[in-house]
Structure formats: structure tokens, C-alpha cells
Amino acid sequence: MYGGGYIFEDSRNGSDSAEDPRKLEDFEARIQAGEKIEPMDWMPAEYRKQLIRMIEQHAHSEIIGALPEGTWITRAPGFRRKLALMAKVQDEVGHAQLLYSAAETLGKPRETMINDLISGKSKYSNVFNYPAVTWADTAIIAWLIDAGAIINQVANSKGSYGPYCRALERICMEESFHLKYGHDNVVFLATGTPKQREMVQDALNRWWKPIMHFFGPSDKISVHTETLMRWKVKMASNDDMRQKFLDMYVPKIWELGLTIPDPKLKKNEDTGHWDYTEPDWEEFKRVINGDGPCNKERLAVRRRAEEKGEWVRRALMRNAEEYSVPLS
Amino acid sequence: MSLKSLDPRITREGLPETHDASPLGEIHHWGTYEVFHQTKKGDRHIHVGSVHAPNPEMAYILAKEQFARRAPCVSLWVVKTTDVYQTNYRDEDMYENNPEKMYREAGGYKVMERINKYKKDHPQNK
Numbered sequence: 208m209y210g211g212g213y214i215f216e217d218s219r220n221g222s223d224s225a226e227d228p229r230k231l232e233d234f235e236a237r238i239q240a241g242e243k244i245e246p247m248d249w250m251p252a253e254y255r256k257q258l259i260r261m262i263e264q265h266a267h268s269e270i271i272g273a274l275p276e277g278t279w280i281t282r283a284p285g286f287r288r289k290l291a292l293m294a295k296v297q298d299e300v301g302h303a304q305l306l307y308s309a310a311e312t313l314g315k316p317r318e319t320m321i322n323d324l325i326s327g328k329s330k331y332s333n334v335f336n337y338p339a340v341t342w343a344d345t346a347i348i349a350w351l352i353d354a355g356a357i358i359n360q361v362a363n364s365k366g367s368y369g370p371y372c373r374a375l376e377r378i379c380m381e382e383s384f385h386l387k388y389g390h391d392n393v394v395f396l397a398t399g400t401p402k403q404r405e406m407v408q409d410a411l412n413r414w415w416k417p418i419m420h421f422f423g424p425s426d427k428i429s430v431h432t433e434t435l436m437r438w439k440v441k442m443a444s445n446d447d448m449r450q451k452f453l454d455m456y457v458p459k460i461w462e463l464g465l466t467i468p469d470p471k472l473k474k475n476e477d478t479g480h481w482d483y484t485e486p487d488w489e490e491f492k493r494v495i496n497g498d499g500p501c502n503k504e505r506l507a508v509r510r511r512a513e514e515k516g517e518w519v520r521r522a523l524m525r526n527a528e529e530y531s532v533p534l535s
Numbered sequence: 536m537s538l539k540s541l542d543p544r545i546t547r548e549g550l551p552e553t554h555d556a557s558p559l560g561e562i563h564h565w566g567t568y569e570v571f572h573q574t575k576k577g578d579r580h581i582h583v584g585s586v587h588a589p590n591p592e593m594a595y596i597l598a599k600e601q602f603a604r605r606a607p608c609v610s611l612w613v614v615k616t617t618d619v620y621q622t623n624y625r626d627e628d629m630y631e632n633n634p635e636k637m638y639r640e641a642g643g644y645k646v647m648e649r650i651n652k653y654k655k656d657h658p659q660n661k
Contacts, residue, residue, distance in 0.1 A: 247623050278542040301601055308567075308585050317587060318562045326556045338541050377584070381605050497554065504540055507550040513559055520563040523589040530564035531616045533585035 226251045238439050243369035246312040246535060257440055259313045260329075262371055266306035267324045267331035271505050273299045275339040276348055284342060288392070295349065295385050302378045308533045309370040316530055325510045333491060334417040336499030343396055343403075343410035349389025351414065355421045355452050357386060362448070367439035370535050390459075397463040404464075411460070412468045419469075419486040422449040453481040568594035569619060571612040572602050580612055591615070 230249050237244070244250055277296045283289035307317045323329040334352055339345050357379070364375035396407035423445040426432050435441040443451075453472075460467060471484045494502070538550040565587040571580035583602050588594035594613040603611060622629075637643030654660070 245624060247621075247625075278540075278545070281544070297604070301604065304586070304601055305584060311567075316564060318564055322558050322562065326558055327554060340541060374584075503552065503554050504538055504545065504550070506554060507538055508545060508548075510555060510559075511548060511550060517560070517563075520565075520589075523593060524563050524565070525589055529566060529617075531567050533567045534569055534616055534619060534621065535582075 226253075235437070238367045238437075242367075243372060244367050245369045246532075251438075253434070254438055254440065255313050257435060257438075258368055258371065259310055259315050261440065262306055262310035262313075262374075263315065263320050263323075264330055264332070266303045266310060266320065267329055268335065269299045269303035269306060271324075271331045271335045271509065272352075273303075274505055274508060275335055275337070275501075276345050278339060279342055279345045282342070291384075291388050292345065295388060298381050298385070302374075302381070305374040305377060306371075309368075309374040311533050312370045312535060314532065321513065325506060325513065327497065327506060330495060331505075332421070333495050333499070334414075334421055335505060336494050336502045337413070337417050338501050340413065341406055341410060343393075343406040344413065346389055346392035346396060346407065347410045347414045349385060350393050351389070351418055351456060352421065353382070353385045353389055354456055355418060355448075357382065358448050358451050358455075359422070359443075362442040365439075366442055373535070394463065397465060408465055411465055415468050416486065416490075418452075419449070419483065420488075420491045422446075422452070424488050424491070450480055453483070457481070565589045567616040568598070568613040569616050570594075570598040570602055571614070572606075572608055573610040574607050576609050580610065585616060586613070588613075 231251060234244075234248075234250060234254075244254075273296045276292065276299075280289060280292050280296065283292050307320060310320065311317055320329065324331065334348075339348060360375050360379060364372050364379060366372055393407055396403040425446055426444040432441060432444065436444075457467065457472070457474075469484050471482055473482055474480075475482045493499075497503075536552050538546070538548075538552050540546045566589070567585045568588055568591065569585050570583050572583040573580045586594055586597040586601055588597055591613055595611060598611050598613050599608075602608070632640075
């Protein structure tokens with residue numbers, strides 16, 4: 208499970224002024240009453256657009272997120288870890304399929320989404336533009352990136368769009384072992400030899416910055432947040448999710464005697480919130496826009512996979528076959 | 536020059552160093568199939584999602600991978616999405632029951648009052 212809390216913004220500012228005010232009122236009343244919106248229901252164009260972008264980015268994050276971990280399958284230390292890592296990576300790719308289907312019900316075909324990913328038009332979670340340098344990096348990803356994603360996705364599974372909620376419920380159900388698996392790997396290294404401890408500490412040092420970036424910039428910067436939260440597209444603010452993550456996982460990191468590379472990180476007893484060094488949002492934007500250590504590799508690998516598989520898809524293709532939108 | 540990766544297998548692929556933003560050559564849109572899943576014999580099949588496939592056999596193979604990989608499963612059905620005839624939520628009022636249809640509800644049949652009155656009137660039947 209890899210979906211970040213952050214939906215990359217469209218530069219155009221959304222507007223719902225063109226919508227029929229009565230339909231919009233009914234729609235918002237249904238959401239207020241806790242009803243789910245289904246594909247055939249009326250919905251504002253902006254709701255559809257934002258959901259497509261969010262679910263699509265989530266799906267892309269799942270398949271691209273499989274790459275930094277997948278690279279370690281052939282070099283996993285031991286057979287059991289290799290099996291577990293293969294199972295986890297396969298789950299993530301399966302989650303992408305579920306999410307693409309959910310996004311498709313809103314009217315964007317899957318192949319178009321994959322094309323937009325490969326051309327760089329659609330984004331995916333920024334953390335996967337960083338490399339998994341050692342085996343310990345996969346342990347940190349499986350534990351802490353999955354933990355962050357779980358916080359975001361448990362919140363989103365209570366959202367308003369039926370197909371997305373159902374996909375997330377299934378994802379969360381399948382997810383139960385990933386976090387445990389990641390924690391197990393981190394604990395094994397942290398309680399092991401000095402060399403193993405050093406490896407996991409190095410990996411944590413490398414990943415802390417991407418982890419703090421994971422939920423996105425402070426909500427004050429985001430133009431869409433208010434409407435998206437009213438429509439239950441976004442269920443929690445970026446800052447709230449980051450605080451929740453720190454609440455749950457900083458103590459678990461510290462209890463292993465590991466250190467976090469942020470001297471300002473501490474729980475503020477007065478506010479009840481965590482104080483931390485403000486992440487470098489300029490770097491975040493720079494990496495999103497293509498200038499990260501692995502952006503080119505991720506997209507090139509994805510493109511090569513699509514190109515290599517094309518003959519199979521063509522061989523199976525029948526002329527009579529027509530695209531249809533999944534039901535729900 | 537080709538792309539250098541930490542993963543030797545990726546380095547060996549000889550991928551281009553610069554990002555190629557061109558769209559993929561050919562797009563093959565397969566149809567979609569709805570998937571129904573039975574977790575144990577005797578249970579009903581339940582709709583769990585959909586897969587893209589060029590034919591029912593491939594739909595079955597992909598559905599097995601997608602929906603029977605983790606959860607228990609004894610049987611799968613796949614149905615072409617376009618073969619599903621569906622109603623629209625706009626017409627949901629057609630499913631509403633009105634009070635005159637109590638004759639087809641279990642709760643529309645209340646006999647205890649009459650039985651109790653009969654028993655009271657005919658104590659000798661005890």
C-alpha cells in the first residue's frame with residue numbers, strides 16, 4: 208500500500224460555479240448524510256476530475272512503488288524473505304489494478320492512465336523517486352512508507368466515492384501483513400550485529416526526508432483542500448496525517464535505539480503536537496518535476512515493461528473486442 | 536550512454552538516459568469482465584471487482600490472480616461487463632414497497648391476537 212496523502216495540484220483552479228445549483232445541493236446533502244456516490248450518479252465535474260487524479264496517482268504509486276522494493280527480490284537475504292518480498296510486491300501491483308478499475312468508473316480508460324504515467328503527465332508518490340540502496344532500505348520502506356500509506360488510506364476508505372472505498376477496503380485487508388513484515392525486518396536488523404544496526408540506521412537517515420515529504424506540504428498552501436474535504440474526497444489534512452504518523456511511529460523507532468536525523472523533532476507538551484524541522488518543499492517540488500535521483504529510471508523501466516509486453520497484448524487482441532467501463 | 540542503476544539487471548537493459556515523453560506506440564484496449572467470488576461451498580457468489588481481458592479464459596486467469604491470491608476461494612465467475620443489464624439509481628423508487636403490499640411481508644400476518652382470543656373463549660380445549 209503506497210498511496211501518499213498528497214494529491215499533486217492542477218495549476219488551474221477548480222470551480223463549481225457552472226454546476227446546476229439544485230443538483231449540487233442534493234449531491235452535497237447526500238455526502239453529508241454519509242451516502243456513497245456511485246459511477247452512474249450525478250456528480251460535479253470538479254469532483255470527477257479530482258477523484259480521477261487522486262485515484263490515478265494512487266494506482267501509479269502502487270506500480271512504481273513496486274520497483275524500489277522489487278529490485279531486491281533477487282538479492283533478498285534468505286528464501287523466506289524472498290518469498291515474503293515477492294508476495295508483498297505482487298500485492299502492490301494487484302492494488303494498482305484495483306485502483307485503476309476504480310478510476311476507470313469515472314471515465315478515464317486504464318491504458319490512457321498508463322500512457323500519462325509514462326509520458327510524465329501524471330504523477331506518483333514522490334518517495335519512489337529515491338533509491339533503495341541496501342536491503343535495509345526495503346525494510347524501512349515496507350515498515351514506514353507502508354505505515355504512512357495506511358494512515359492515509361484508512362482515512363480515505365471512509366470517503367464518498369463508492370468504488371474507491373471498496374477498492375481501499377480490499378487493499379487494507381490484504382495489507383495486514385506488509386507492515387508486520389517491514390517491522391520484523393527492521394527489528395531483526397536493529398537487534399542484530401553492529402553492522403546490521405549501522406545498515407538500518409543509514410537507511411532510516413536516507414528515508415526520513417522522503418517520509419516527511421510523504422504527506423505533502425502544509426494544507427495552508429493547498430488551494431483545493433476545503434472543497435475536497437467537504438466532498439469527502441480528502442478525509443484528513445496533510446498536517447494531521449503527518450502528526451498521526453509521528454505519534455504512532457517515532458516511539459517505535461526510538462525504542463529500538465535508532466536515531467532520527469532531525470534535532471528539532473520532539474513532542475511539544477503544550478500543544479500536544481510534534482515539532483520538527485520544516486521539510487524542504489523546494490526539493491519536494493523539484494523532485495516531483497523530474498529532477499530526483501530515480502525519476503528517469505522509474506519511468507524508463509515502466510516504459511520498457513510496457514514495450515516488452517506489447518506483443519503479448521497484440522497477440523491476444525481480437526478485433527471484435529471493445530473497451531467497456533467497469534461497473535463499480 | 537545508457538542508464539546506470541543500483542540494480543545490475545536494470546543497467547543491463549540499456550535504457551536511455553534521457554526521459555522519453557512520447558506516448559506508447561499502440562494502445563490495446565481489452566474489454567472488462569466483472570468478477571464474482573465464492574469463499575466457501577454453499578455460500579453465494581459475490582461481486583468483488585473487474586479485470587481487463589481479451590477473452591473469458593484470460594479474464595478467469597487474471598481474476599484468479601487478482602481476487603483468489605490471498606482470500607479463500609472455491610469458485611470464480613467472470614461475466615463480460617457489457618452483458619450485465621443494470622438499473623440506474625435515478626429509478627431507485629421503483630423498488631420501494633408501499634403499505635398495500637403488506638400481504639407479501641412476513642410481518643403482514645399477525646395471528647396471535649386471534650389465537651389468544653379463541654383460547655380464552657374455549658378454555659375446554661386446553
